[in-house]
Amino acid sequence: MGLAESIRTSTWCQFMAGCFFALLAGWCVYADKHTLSLIYLSGTLLFLVASLPTSLIKPAHRYRLTLWVFCVYTLVSLALLLTPEHYTSLTFLSLHLAFPFIAFGLLTFHTALFFVLGFALLANLLVMLHLEGSLRLTFLAAIWLMTLLTSIHSFTHHLRQQNLKELLSRDPVTGLFNRKQLINDVKKEQQRAQREATSLGLLKLTTPNNEPWTNKQIQDVSQAFAPFERLYYFSSQRLAVLLPLATDTQLDKRTQELIEVCPDIRVDGSLCALDALPASLVYPDAEQAREGEG
C-alpha cells in the first residue's frame, strides 16, 4: 500500500490519535498528573489494540479486546469526572467531547450508542455537580450537541449500511456471489435459455459432514469450471454452480471431474426447468431439513 493510498485508509489517523494520546500521557506523567495520565494511557492502549493486524489476532477477538479496553477507558473518564481537580483545566476536560467519536469509530452501532448515551447522562450529572454558571451551560450544550450530532450521523450511516447489506451481491467473507444473486442469475439464464433454445444445469456442492467450506477447497472447485459457469455461496456448507448450456451428459461428466478434483465433496446435479425457479433455491431450509431426515 502506497503512502497516498494509506492516507485514504484509517491507518494514519488511527496512528496519529494513538501518538497524541501517548504524548499527552507522557506529559501528564512528567507533570505528576498521574490520575489524568490514566485516561490518555487507556486511549493509547485502545488505539493500539484497534490497530493490531489481523495476522496477529482474529478480527472477532480484536473487537472483543477493543470492547474491554473501551470499557476501561469509559470507567477512567467517569472516575476523572468525579474528581474536582479535573475541572481546573478545560483543555483536558474537552477530551470528553470526543467520546462519541471514539465509540462510534471503534464499536458497532448499537454497542456504541449504549456507551455514548450512558456516558452523556452520567457526565451530565457529574458536570452539574462540579461546574456552575454559563461555563456549565456551555460544556453541557457542547457535550449534548456532540452526542446528538454523532449519534444521528452514525444512525443515518448505519441505516444506509443496512440497506446496502440487503443489496449485496457477494458474500463478504468468501467474495463469491451470494444466494440473492444466484436467484437473479437463474431467472436471467432461464429467459436466455428459452430465447437461445439451450438448457440450464445447477450443481450443488456439499462438504462431507456438513463442515464449512475452506478457501482452499473453494479455490480448487472454482478452477474446475469455465468463466461463464459461476460459483455461488449458498450457505457455509453448500456452494452452487450455474451451468448454462449444460446437458444431462455434460452434467454427469462435470460431476465425475469434480469428484476427481475434490474427492470428499458431495455433488448433486440437475437440469433446471425453464419456466419456474428450482424449489431448492426458493425453499433451501425445507430441502436441508428433508436431507437431514433422510
Next chain:
Amino acid sequence: MNQVFSHQQRRVTAGLYLILGSGMGLLATQVYLAGYYEAILLPALLTPILLGLGLLRWQLDSRFRHDPAAITALISLGVFLLLQPNTLSSFSHWHFVGLIYPLLAFYLLPNGASLAVSLLLLAGLLGLRLKNLSLESQLIFAFEYLLLLSLAWFYELNINLKTLKLEKMTGQDQVTGLLNVEHLQSRLLAEVARSRSTQRPLALLLIELHQYPQVKEELGSTSADRFLREASELTLHTCRTGDEAYRLDDLTLLLLLPNTTINGALVLRERLYHHLLQEVICDLGPLDTSITPLVLQPGENWQQLWQRIGNSCYHTLSERVSDQLDSEEASPQR
C-alpha cells in the same frame, strides 16, 4: 436510497446551523443585558447568517461536494473564535469552545477540507488568542486540539470506508442503480468465454452522455445525477430481455448484448438513440449523445475487448491522442 440518506443528512445539518444560530442569538442577548456592548457585534451579525443557512439547508440541497453553506458557517465560527472580544467573565476559558471546532468541521465538510480549516483555526488561535499563555500551555492546547482533530478524522474516515466497502460489494452504481465496472469486468470475462465456446456473437453499445460534466459543473451534482438517472432508466427499458446495462464511467453507460450480431446492435442503437433524444431532458439544451456499437472479433480475448472499449469512447479521444503524441515525441529522442 441515496436520496433518502442525503435528505436525512441535510435536515440534521440544517438543525445544527439553527442550533448554532440560536446559540449566537442567546449570546448576543446575554451580552446586551450584561452591557458589554463592544462584544455584541459578532454574535448579532452571525445569528441571522447561521439561521439563514439553517433555513436554506432545510429547504434545498447543496449542488457541490464542498457545501458553500458549511464553508460559510465554519468561516463565521472561526471568525467568531478569533475576533470575539474577551470581555465576558464566563468566557475567560473561551478557547474551550475552539476545541469543538474540528469535531464540527469533520461533520460538515469532506475530510481534506475539514483538516485544512481546522489546522488554519489552530494556527489562528495560537497566533492571535493564546499568545499570552506560556509555551507549555500553548503546546498542551495544540496537542489536545490535534488529538480531537485526529479522533474526528478517524471517526469520519472509518464510517465512510465501511459504507464505501459495502457500496462496492453490492456491484451497483449508487447513482443509476445499474451494475458497476467491477461487475462488468467479471461479466465480460464470462460472456467472452461463453461466446467463444458457443460460437455465438457478442455485441456492446457504448452510450456517452457528453453534457454530463457540463451539467455537473454548471448546475451541480444533484442535477447531473438526475440527468444520468433518467438516461439510464430509459436505456434499461429500451434494451431487450437478457441484455445487461452497466455504468462504465462518469458519463458512459454500456449495454452488453449477448447473442447479438452487429446488425442487431445497430437496430437497437437507432431505437435507443431516438428514445433518448425524445424523452431525456437536459437543462443545458438538446441532448448531445453518441452511441457506439462494438462486436467481439474472432480470436479476441476479454482484455483486448476491454481495451477496445476504452479506446472507443469519444470523450477520452483527446487524452488518447495527446498520450500518443507524447509517446511519439519521446520515441525519436530515445
